[in-house]
Amino acid sequence: MTLLSAVLSLVNVKVRFGWSDKSFTSLLQVVHNLLPEENTLPKSYYQAKKILCLMGMEYQKIHACTNDCILYRHEFEEMSKCPRCGASWYKVKDDEDDNSDENSKKGPPAKVLWYLPIIPENIG
Ligand SMILES: [Zn+2]
Secondary structure, three states: OOHHHHHHHHHHHHHHOOOOHHHHHHHHHHHHHHOOOOOOOOOOHHHHHHHHHHOOOOOEEEEEOOOOOOEOOHHHOOOOEOOOOOOEOEEEOOOOOOOOOOHHHEEEEOOEEEEOOOOOOOOO
16 A cells, blocks of 8 residues: 555545544554554644645545435535435434434534545555
């Protein structure tokens, strides 16, 4: 694995499970310690992001329907659930009733895809 693809996969997991930046940094520190001393893995989320930027990876997060029907862009940007299957954009926190204040109930997006420009060859 190249450094870039390693960082990308880790960041992807972070986003997918809605980890906080702080918990992700802790994970990176653990992984860093598991690897040989000369490894160049970032030790914090901040460093990880910096690596992606240095590589010209202007990555974008795109929220998607959990069932892969649509991406929440363009005409779907303002919607709170999938127009095709009705799945909620955000994971619904399962405490109390569903009909109270919508915004305070928003969990992490149900599904996040990463859009990346084509990865140039010979990286890493
Ligand atoms: Zn859907």
